[in-house]
Amino acid sequence: MTPTPENLPEKFFVRQDETADAEFYHHPRFVTHIDDRAIAAVTQLYREYFPANSEVLDLMSSWVSHLPAEIQYRRVVGLGMNRAELAANPRLSAFVVHDLNQQPALPFANQEFDGAAICVSVDYLTQPVAVLRELARVLRPGAALVITFSNRCFPSKAVAAWHALDDRGHLALVRQYLLAAGGWQAIELLDRSPLPPGRADPLFAVVARATNAAAVRSEVGT
Template sequence: DMVLTDEERRKLDTGSDTSFYLFPRMVQHVDDSFLAQLTELYRTRIRPHSDVIDLCSAFDSHLPAEKDLPLNSVVGHGMNEEELRANPRFSRYYVRDQNEDPRIDLPDGSVDAVIMCVSIQYMARPEELFQEIFRVLRPGGVVIISFSNRMFYSKAIAKWRELTDDGRAALVSDYFRNVKGFTEPEVIRTVPLPGDPPRALGSIAQQVCDTCATPFTSPWSRD
């Protein structure tokens, strides 16, 4: 089934994504508060010694330090080889335009966690991508898609550009629901940090809007 119409997939910049990401950008695209909460979310939701793939990544996966979250492997995917090569957490990486070819370069059922940070807004073929995510995920695994209100506006799909933050969370949830076998997505807006008093979350200016989903633990859920 299709979640988006052809018009909703359109971008203002119709040029090559490969050309757009040709030069490395060694910068963070969201603020420190967002990243601290995202790292804590990874720490609490990804099991130690997992196999992980980081989609649409760059020089920093925002995963906890190895001592805080030891992992068996981390496969990186992105659009710029120099950025990927600079990421110290990757066991290996590959470069691919997911809008040209939504396939994920992994065998079936080979990872315990799929993460994607602030890139879902650029995905023009999300239905195929989420089928691929489900294919490579082991039963009981977790998917964490994080995003904010920041973006390369000309490269975001039309549907994303027209939605509010709540609407974007609903859209990503629909991407999950479109694939038979995922559990109901969970939308997380703030993540308590160790040592923070509960009331401190009310002062966070940058909203975190993470959507998580897991496949059913029974292998029979994969129809």
């Protein structure tokens, strides 16, 4: 079994709704889950960390990726739960329908991408350490992973640990996930909430760089 982060028992990863995620995400939701100013903060992070002409993995993707319109990427691959949403995303070069909570192993080669994003979705992962270990494998050394989140979620599908913590606690939790996964360095905890406070959704980010990904072996399924 993939280990959970230190001091976090398995009960921290249970959810109010343990029915199959495929059922929950069966119908497309063509909505955004944070407001426009928070989305702009996400886009600015991508502008800073994902260089032009790079290959980007949009993990837990949907019908919009929030990538900056003025930057052209060589390839953007989306992985998500709903085929209709992914098919409607104009920034994706390709997409994969894949349930990370059922199978955290990523269907990609070692060192395939120059960057990866998880936007307002990390709170739904029931095996976050395994997923982040896989991300370290598929990213090239030095590639950035940008994980963003706000104070919104589908409460029934967020893990218990997320409900137990405040915004600062969420930053520390995601950092702990990365440390437990291994293969990450230069971890940054960022508050990119639009100013003045209270007039837009808050926006927080954890950014990390992949280490020598070739040396990182996936332990998924062991």
